[in-house]
Amino acid sequence: MYNLTVKSxxxxxxxxxxxxxxxxxxxxxxxxxxxxxxxxxxxxxVIINENADPDVKVDILLGVNHLVPDYMQFKHMxxxxxxxxxxxxxxxxxxxxxxxxxxxxxxxxxVFFAEFDGPRSRTVLISFI
Amino acid sequence: MYNLTVKSxxxxxxxxxxxxxxxxxxxxxxxxxxxxxxxxxxxxxVIINENADPDVKVDILLGVNHLVPDYMQFKHMxxxxxxxxxxxxxxxxxxxxxxxxxxxxxxxxxVFFAEFDGPRSRTVLISFI
Amino acid sequence: MYNLTVKSxxxxxxxxxxxxxxxxxxxxxxxxxxxxxxxxxxxxxVIINENADPDVKVDILLGVNHLVPDYMQFKHMxxxxxxxxxxxxxxxxxxxxxxxxxxxxxxxxxVFFAEFDGPRSRTVLISFI
Numbered sequence: 187m188y189n190l191t192v193k194s195x196x197x198x199x200x201x202x203x204x205x206x207x208x209x210x211x212x213x214x215x216x217x218x219x220x221x222x223x224x225x226x227x228x229x230x231x232v233i234i235n236e237n238a239d240p241d242v243k244v245d246i247l248l249g250v251n252h253l254v255p256d257y258m259q260f261k262h263m264x265x266x267x268x269x270x271x272x273x274x275x276x277x278x279x280x281x282x283x284x285x286x287x288x289x290x291x292x293x294x295x296x297v298f299f300a301e302f303d304g305p306r307s308r309t310v311l312i313s314f315i
Numbered sequence: 316m317y318n319l320t321v322k323s324x325x326x327x328x329x330x331x332x333x334x335x336x337x338x339x340x341x342x343x344x345x346x347x348x349x350x351x352x353x354x355x356x357x358x359x360x361v362i363i364n365e366n367a368d369p370d371v372k373v374d375i376l377l378g379v380n381h382l383v384p385d386y387m388q389f390k391h392m393x394x395x396x397x398x399x400x401x402x403x404x405x406x407x408x409x410x411x412x413x414x415x416x417x418x419x420x421x422x423x424x425x426v427f428f429a430e431f432d433g434p435r436s437r438t439v440l441i442s443f444i
Numbered sequence: 445m446y447n448l449t450v451k452s453x454x455x456x457x458x459x460x461x462x463x464x465x466x467x468x469x470x471x472x473x474x475x476x477x478x479x480x481x482x483x484x485x486x487x488x489x490v491i492i493n494e495n496a497d498p499d500v501k502v503d504i505l506l507g508v509n510h511l512v513p514d515y516m517q518f519k520h521m522x523x524x525x526x527x528x529x530x531x532x533x534x535x536x537x538x539x540x541x542x543x544x545x546x547x548x549x550x551x552x553x554x555v556f557f558a559e560f561d562g563p564r565s566r567t568v569l570i571s572f573i
Binding site for chain 3: 423
């Protein structure tokens with residue numbers, strides 16, 4: 187298992203981690219079937235989406251923030267319940283098939299760390315199966 | 316790894332691919348632990364839900380379209396940001412335990428390709444782990 | 445593959461199953477890479493989120509019920525389409541890396557069975573890969 191460190195700069199932010207995962211896969215995934223990307227945090231997630239047009243990132247955050255507005259009446263005293271809900275909607279993990287140590291992502295796909303309670307320093311776990 | 320081709324007929328559509336995956340699992344999953352279903356597209360997803368009453372499909376699409384209406388003010392110039400958001404909400408992959416080459420789906424469960432920017436010809440990757 | 449039985453008491457409920465999975469992992473996951481948690485039901489899901497402050501559970505259910513209100517005009521005659529939609533939004537599975545038979549969950553993370561059509565007796569499948 188390998189650890190990536192990701193530093194976020196905003197409360198809500200999508201950070202492209204595709205290159206870092208590809209590098210690990212080439213080094214350690216040669217004889218493996220899949221790459222598991224796991225986020226060990228409760229107010230962050232991982233998604234796979236387009237990393238060509240940067241406006242897609244903007245729109246995904248717009249859509250997710252529209253779904254879970256922070257003005258809702260939440261009980262959790264830390265005041266970041268919107269982030270917990272967004273994390274569970276998008277999910278803590280992604281798993282991507284490998285072929286000869288390469289992620290079989292589609293042409294337009296990238297892997298993004300999804301921060302919903304930043305800015306923070308975060309960890310992402312990468313495991314080859 | 317195996318490729319399935321899926322042809323969608325509508326912008327938003329759920330297409331049952333359970334039988335195709337079961338067939339591959341019986342041929343190639345005998346000594347494996349799990350079946351990974353991966354969608355290498357950024358405006359489509361894969362879900363597991365009921366494939367008995369076809370109205371469930373209708374209602375899931377109704378619910379998802381209610382969550383991400385296409386009238387929102389998006390920036391991405393292709394005009395399909397709703398599809399990107401829906402794809403990330405539902406997710407690019409599903410992973411299902413195998414027993415003796417059979418998917419251990421529940422009685423009412425089926426695997427659906429979720430199209431949100433059709434009609435198109437699409438690919439689904441199937442990998443046994 | 446191992447089966448857990450989970451009994452829910454409410455229509456919508458998050459039930460912490462972390463300890464039960466940890467116990468199975470210590471017994472059967474020593475030489476494995478990941479733990480797959482799979483829900484073979486179409487109106488329930490599995491999520492990973494905070495199990496420290498119990499208000500987080502309350503707020504996640506509040507947020508999810510806000511997203512998929514049961515007053516929507518659904519077609520499925522059983523009247524539980526909201527549950528089917530919530531199940532697909534949160535997902536049928538989680539996969540967590542293992543190290544020496546231990547789930548590599550973050551400090552605040554727990555695994556929750558997410559009931560959306562209870563009360564019922566349910567099954568969760570646990571597979572080590």
